[in-house]
Amino acid sequence: MPDNLLAVGLPGILAVTDTARRSTARRQPTRRNAELLMLIFAWGIGVLGTLQVGWAIGRDPDAGLWITSGVVGALALIMHGVVRLRAPYADPILLPAATLLTILGLVMIYRLDVAAARRAELNDNPLPTPDVYSQLTWFTVAVILFASVLILLRDHRVLQRYTYTLGLVGLILLVLPLAPVIGTTVNGATLWIRIGGFSFQPAEIAKILLTIFFAGYLVEKRDSLALVRTKVLGLGLPRLKDLGPLVVAWLVSLAVLIFQRDLGTSLLFFGLFVAMLYIATQRRSWLVIGGALFMGGAVLAYYMFGHVRLRVMVWLDPWTYATDEGYQIVQSLFGLANGGILGAGIGQGFPNLVPFASTDFIVAALGEEIGVTGLIALLLVYAILVERGLRAAIAVRDSFGQLLAAGLSITLGLQVFVIVGGVTRLIPLTGLTTPFLSYGGSSLIANWILIALLLRISDRARRPDSEVLSPDDALTQVVRRT
Amino acid sequence: MSRPIRRISIVLGLLLIALIANVTVIQVVLAGDYRDRPGNQRVLLEEYDRERGPILVGSNPVARSVETGDTLTYLREYDNGPMYAPVTGFYSLIYGATGLERTENRVLTGSSPLFVVDRAEQLFAGRDPQGGAVTTTLNARAQRAAFNGLKGKKGGVVAIEPATGRILASVQSPSFDPNILSSHDPNSIRQYYATLESDPAKPLLNRPIVSLNPPGSTFKIVTAAAALASGRFTPDTVLPGPRAYNLPNSTNKIRNWNGQACGPNNLVTLRQAIAISCNTAFAWLGNELGAEALREQAQLMGFDNSFQIPLRAATSRFPEDPDAPQTAMSAIGQFDVRATALQMAMVAAAVGNNGTLMEPYLVQEVRGPDLSILQTTQPKVFAESMTPLDAVQMTEMMVNVVDNGTGSNARIEGVRVAGKTGTAQTGNDNPAVAWFIAFAPAQSPEVAVAVMVEDAGAPEVSGNQLAAPIARSVIEAVLR
Numbered sequence: 001m002p003d004n005l006l007a008v009g010l011p012g013i014l015a016v017t018d019t020a021r022r023s024t025a026r027r028q029p030t031r032r033n034a035e036l037l038m039l040i041f042a043w044g045i046g047v048l049g050t051l052q053v054g055w056a057i058g059r060d061p062d063a064g065l066w067i068t069s070g071v072v073g074a075l076a077l078i079m080h081g082v083v084r085l086r087a088p089y090a091d092p093i094l095l096p097a098a099t100l101l102t103i104l105g106l107v108m109i110y111r112l113d114v115a116a117a118r119r120a121e122l123n124d125n126p127l128p129t130p131d132v133y134s135q136l137t138w139f140t141v142a143v144i145l146f147a148s149v150l151i152l153l154r155d156h157r158v159l160q161r162y163t164y165t166l167g168l169v170g171l172i173l174l175v176l177p178l179a180p181v182i183g184t185t186v187n188g189a190t191l192w193i194r195i196g197g198f199s200f201q202p203a204e205i206a207k208i209l210l211t212i213f214f215a216g217y218l219v220e221k222r223d224s225l226a227l228v229r230t231k232v233l234g235l236g237l238p239r240l241k242d243l244g245p246l247v248v249a250w251l252v253s254l255a256v257l258i259f260q261r262d263l264g265t266s267l268l269f270f271g272l273f274v275a276m277l278y279i280a281t282q283r284r285s286w287l288v289i290g291g292a293l294f295m296g297g298a299v300l301a302y303y304m305f306g307h308v309r310l311r312v313m314v315w316l317d318p319w320t321y322a323t324d325e326g327y328q329i330v331q332s333l334f335g336l337a338n339g340g341i342l343g344a345g346i347g348q349g350f351p352n353l354v355p356f357a358s359t360d361f362i363v364a365a366l367g368e369e370i371g372v373t374g375l376i377a378l379l380l381v382y383a384i385l386v387e388r389g390l391r392a393a394i395a396v397r398d399s400f401g402q403l404l405a406a407g408l409s410i411t412l413g414l415q416v417f418v419i420v421g422g423v424t425r426l427i428p429l430t431g432l433t434t435p436f437l438s439y440g441g442s443s444l445i446a447n448w449i450l451i452a453l454l455l456r457i458s459d460r461a462r463r464p465d466s467e468v469l470s471p472d473d474a475l476t477q478v479v480r481r482t
Numbered sequence: 483m484s485r486p487i488r489r490i491s492i493v494l495g496l497l498l499i500a501l502i503a504n505v506t507v508i509q510v511v512l513a514g515d516y517r518d519r520p521g522n523q524r525v526l527l528e529e530y531d532r533e534r535g536p537i538l539v540g541s542n543p544v545a546r547s548v549e550t551g552d553t554l555t556y557l558r559e560y561d562n563g564p565m566y567a568p569v570t571g572f573y574s575l576i577y578g579a580t581g582l583e584r585t586e587n588r589v590l591t592g593s594s595p596l597f598v599v600d601r602a603e604q605l606f607a608g609r610d611p612q613g614g615a616v617t618t619t620l621n622a623r624a625q626r627a628a629f630n631g632l633k634g635k636k637g638g639v640v641a642i643e644p645a646t647g648r649i650l651a652s653v654q655s656p657s658f659d660p661n662i663l664s665s666h667d668p669n670s671i672r673q674y675y676a677t678l679e680s681d682p683a684k685p686l687l688n689r690p691i692v693s694l695n696p697p698g699s700t701f702k703i704v705t706a707a708a709a710l711a712s713g714r715f716t717p718d719t720v721l722p723g724p725r726a727y728n729l730p731n732s733t734n735k736i737r738n739w740n741g742q743a744c745g746p747n748n749l750v751t752l753r754q755a756i757a758i759s760c761n762t763a764f765a766w767l768g769n770e771l772g773a774e775a776l777r778e779q780a781q782l783m784g785f786d787n788s789f790q791i792p793l794r795a796a797t798s799r800f801p802e803d804p805d806a807p808q809t810a811m812s813a814i815g816q817f818d819v820r821a822t823a824l825q826m827a828m829v830a831a832a833v834g835n836n837g838t839l840m841e842p843y844l845v846q847e848v849r850g851p852d853l854s855i856l857q858t859t860q861p862k863v864f865a866e867s868m869t870p871l872d873a874v875q876m877t878e879m880m881v882n883v884v885d886n887g888t889g890s891n892a893r894i895e896g897v898r899v900a901g902k903t904g905t906a907q908t909g910n911d912n913p914a915v916a917w918f919i920a921f922a923p924a925q926s927p928e929v930a931v932a933v934m935v936e937d938a939g940a941p942e943v944s945g946n947q948l949a950a951p952i953a954r955s956v957i958e959a960v961l962r
Contacts, residue, residue, distance in 0.1 A: 410494070414494075417497045424501070
């Protein structure tokens with residue numbers, strides 16, 4: 001059944017992973033061949049998905065399809081080549097999983113292009129510019145940056161030196177959309193900058209820079225942050241003056257929420273900071289204080305801002321707002337319901353009925369056409385990405401690397417939860433892109449840089465000791481396990 | 483730091499489980515509810531996204547789907563909409579479907595089990611399923627003749643091929659335009675529907691198969707058939723035919739329309755009684771035969787039976803337990819006798835087909851999306867209504883009606899037409915219903931037709947004046 005190639009294909013990837021793991025033993029294999037195999041698999045799923053769109057509209061595969069598929073395949077091979085040369089011991093699953101998600105995004109964007117073109121044709125309107133080619137261009141840019149990171153950044157610890165610089169740049173990027181002239185408000189949220197004809201969502205890049213900043217900062221300060229002054233109800237509370245950084249993060253998040261009306265980014269940053277604080281200090285009190293601040297901020301926002309209140313009301317009862325504010329979420333739910341267990345089949349549903357189907361609501365579009373089976377498989381691919389990132393965090397020896405890898409993985413996981421939870425009405429809807437899937441350059445580029453960093457750290461974590469030649473490593477190498 | 487990382491990963495794992503549980507609830511548990519919610523266009527879109535198969539008359543589509551620029555991909559269009567409306571019905575966003583659009587929906591959408599092979603192919607190729615075509619038994623010329631004949635009148639016409647039961651024409655007047663009801667504009671649909679609903683002439687009523695009226699003198703064919711079947715009467719049997727017939731146990735009388743006796747010495751043969759539509763002779767005959775014999779004959783000709791052609795026709799009735807005066811009234815098609823135009827066409831068809839009544843049907847063939855024939859309807863005998871000998875005698879008597887009797891307006895040069903007029907009172911004040919039933923050529927008929935005109939005015943001649951010319955033009959259209 002072509003309807004469900006994707007649902008069948010995704011678990012296939014997991015199976016390959018499993019056999020790859022079994023062959024691990026003494027000689028610390030690089031497992032790059034397993035990676036290549038999974039990449040080919042991911043590429044094949046993309047080709048089948050594209051063919052299915054063609055079948056659904058009764059069009060035979062044309063040259064354009066093969067050229068596009070060829071370009072995507074070449075990009076995947078380039079990334080594989082770079083990893084093989086520059087991060088040979090890196091985790092073999094990160095790259096194929098992210099590639100698979102990107103390819104699925106491209107297939108869905110192409111499919112939505114087809115729907116848009118068909119509609120324009122029937123209405124005798126000029127054909128809209130297909131999104132898939134610009135997304136492909138962004139993917140190319142992302143691959144170049146991905147390769148640059150792996151080639152230029154030989155050791156992730158270099159980043160630690162620029163902790164404050166990167167933090168500042170990140171903060172500036174975060175507030176840049178508020179700047180006059182270049183800042184742009186789209187659909188009520190001010191999270192774009194526009195320079196010339198070129199628009200960018202700087203928060204996506206800020207996400208990575210701030211994660212690096214948090215990691216560097218917390219490594220430096222964690223000892224004092226972990227200090228316990230008083231105990232309340234068995235919970236060790238930090239010193240009052242150490243609350244500073246958390247309060248600053250909280251205020252920045254609130255500022256993002258208030259001035260940019262960007263609920264999702266606000267939530268993401270604060271959640272990320274609290275989680276990293278907890279990891280760095282191992283103090284649960286930070287989670288409690290962070291949680292309390294979050295609750296306070298949420299309640300405050302609810303009572304102070306109409307747009308937050310509206311989001312919550314739509315979340316609680318979308319049916320009342322089905323024709324106006326709740327239209328998106330209701331259409332999203334209808335789409336998912338139409339998908340059912342096995343999905344309508346790629347190209348055979350009506351994902352174009354959901355507004356922003358190629359960006360915020362791409363998970364709803366996929367859910368309609370690949371069903372709950374495919375959607376769960378998709379979520380599991382994200383889960384694997386996050387789990388592999390966290391695994392690298394645990395395995396790497398330096399604290400900065402640990403915090404950075406954990407932070408990057410948590411960002412990814414939180415972002416997926418916030419947006420997927422939003423479009424499926426698990427939590428109130430907030431505007432965030434779906435990593436790798438959503439149409440949009442900033443997000444794609446940022447997430448591929450994120451993968452490059454994770455690969456860099458995981459390469460370091462898995463590299464056999466004999467190959468660790470850096471002098472300061474040699475000094476710390478007291479005991480060697482056999 | 484690995485312990486807090488592991489803890490965080492457990493939290494993230496819980497979030498993942500929450501997401502999975504949530505999408506499962508939406509897509510599996512609540513999916514049905516969401517599909518049924520108002521405002522969910524997907525169910526409709528899915529239906530309108532498929533190319534619905536055409537309804538054909540001969541090889542010409544009278545209902546077909548055309549692609550639009552709408553969100554709803556396909557629009558249903560009807561050629562000569564009002565003319566074919568009682569057969570095709572409509573296909574409305576708001577009011578659902580009627581007619582063949584409703585009864586043949588599974589064929590037209592391609593979801594009928596007849597399409598197993600196509601569906602498998604579509605499933606594997608990932609193409610949208612295409613609907614099959616329904617070929618009707620209608621004869622375009624007969625349909626047009628009937629439609630033109632009924633213009634400006636209120637009534638219905640049904641024509642049947644006696645040897646098979648194929649329905650050649652089914653027409654109503656006034657009719658409606660299914661194009662408007664099947665449009666994609668909810669406002670104009672609602673507005674038009676409201677107009678049709680409030681019209682006292684009830685254009686939405688499928689008159690030829692649903693409108694029940696007393697058949698009047700056309701029912702005398704049934705009474706005469708019962709008389710022949712009893713063996714006690716022949717066309718030459720002399721019956722009493724005075725000016726008025728005193729109803730038994732009653733002071734009421736049945737009179738002839740012209741107030742005259744039906745023959746010299748108040749006597750008349752059965753043949754002549756039919757030719758001049760003698761009420762008193764048939765009232766007497768009814769009581770001679772009894773209600774039981776009349777009902778038996780009526781049932782052999784399709785009364786008290788509900789037909790699905792596949793549209794559901796109203797059941798024509800012979801009264802359940804009439805007393806003697808009521809039986810006399812029933813024998814001339816009054817009292818509680820009720821018949822549809824379809825029913826009376828069947829009476830004519832039964833006589834014309836040597837007494838064998840075929841089941842009427844409207845769907846000739848079901849074709850696949852590639853127009854290959856998937857199913858052909860086989861004619862079925864409904865009942866042996868008369869012996870062949872009785873049928874021949876009845877035919878002769880009915881030819882006599884047209885040649886020498888009340889049905890003069892049905893005469894066709896060079897064709898022997900068998901017919902019977904009728905005018906029925908539907909109540910004391912209500913205007914009469916004019917009837918004409920006929921079949922031709924009499925020796926081996928190609929068509930049997932019943933014309934029913936409501937609100938016809940009082941006189942007995944109206945059957946001949948209003949209904950017979952329409953019957954004649956339908957017959958001519960078929961024979962030409």
